[in-house]
Amino acid sequence: MSHHEIKKPEDITIPPSSFFAKLPMLGGILAVAGLGATLGAMFGEHKARAAFSYLFAFEAVLALGMGALGWLLIDHSVRSGWAVVIRRFIETIAGSLPVFALLWIPIGLIGFHELYPWTHEADAIIMKKRWFLSTGFWYFRAVIYLAVWAGLGWFLYSTSIKQDSLGDKPAERERLVHLIRKVCAGGLFLYGLTLSFGAVDWMMSLSPHWYSTIYGVYFFAASMLAFFAFVTLVSMFAQSSGVLKTAITAEHFHDMGKFVFGYTIFWAYIAFSQFILIWYANLPEETEFYLMRLEGGWEYVSYALPIAHFFVPFLFLISRHVKRNKSVLAIGAVWTLVMHCVDIYWLVMPNYGSHGEGHTPHLEVSYLDFTALIGVFGVFLAVFGFLLNRNKVVAINDPRLPESLAHENY
């Protein structure tokens, strides 16, 4: 009820010497160092290992972009108001999605055969699936996914930027708001399909005999969770870089924390749903996924995930006071992001060395996992930082900005 008019924020351009202004350079350095080491190994004798590390890194970072895109589509479709003040960050993450088409090249063109057994194996089950798991169709689908994500992400980013310069043309601004909403309503369908099929094509087909109908939702849950943890940290770094210092309030952090909390539960719900059906039915072609994750050291990761990726953050983030305290919430966000990486690692890595005669998967962390993650994240960070520095850090002419500024949780 405190109905005094809140002034629009004025600290909306990134100061040249701040941390945010250095993001493109920082990302560039990480990208060159990380990708240099990883791609170097990919052309050397550790080609298969480097390819797996790269796929893990690609999926872990792609999740940030996919979470941002999915959330923007929902946000615009339901005309959400509270998040306008942080939406430019989210749009910039989604606007970075085109770069994943480039980042995808090492998977599709270099590590393709090392990663996916169905490219060179042909048993009865794979032959049955051949119409879907065939090289040409797989590439065709990949192009569609990457094009849809890049198109939607860039559209949402650039259209929002366009609104910034339309301060004196309310009619034109309204037209863009309606256009965005229409595109988002349709985009949700495309998003759901491409995300699910993308997860199936690039991660589930690592073990081509195995299937799980909830796999796409699993990746969606992981994406949303990682994205909200990431955008929480971005908002904190933004404030320490001297932008939106008073505009982003404890109320907004509270809501971001709620989303991290909520998607923690959602992730656990989906992960457990996948597990219990396979465990109960106990069918050989389904249990393979968990069996290979219960040996060679992977069992520790399998048992740690429900505890460290669900129970710990669940109990940590359940309190309202934690979500409203920036530095405590930051711990939860960092923890969630680390566990997200472990989760994707657990999805991808056991497949390395699991095919062929007499090979059993065993957990062996390589320096390549870290260089790949640093490299892919560096590229993403460089593009994100570059786009962020080009514009105002808030959609200053969005009609719902005042609502967002006055947002309060009751």
Added chain:
Amino acid sequence: MSAKIWGVLAQYENPHTIYKACEQVRDAGYEKWDACTPFPVHGLDKAMGAPPSKLPWVVLTVGLTGSALGLFFEAWAMGSAYPMVVGGKPLFSLPAFVPVWYELTVLSSCVTAFLANWIMNGLPRPHHPAFNSKAFERVTDDKFFIMIEAEDPKFDLEKTKALLSGAGATLVEELEP
């Protein structure tokens, strides 16, 4: 006189005036008083100086207890009291218990939240002195009310009435018990 009345009732015309009035009553140091509105007025609990609700702690405590008891019950029933092999699984199969365990946690939390909410709000309450007031009937329509009980240590009939009128009340009534 003041021994015979239950308290005073003041009527306000809109959310803004009752919000301001609540702040004044709060700042005057009253404790035994309440505000009634036709719809939730956001932030009114702040204006009234209401302390944070204890409900979350009650729900957390009973929810965790219910959760532990639920899991114990499943393990006891399936594992020892009525042992039955289902699908060739071990008698104590944690994965099979999780859905029911989870539902029992939610159930105990929800029922606790519902019941504790009623108890802490003093519900059900079939009669209230304010029901004697004809004006108070419009609390479910378009009027906003503050009532201060005579039992409040700060209560002084004339001063309290003056405070409520001064805060913009369009009507101040004395309420009989």
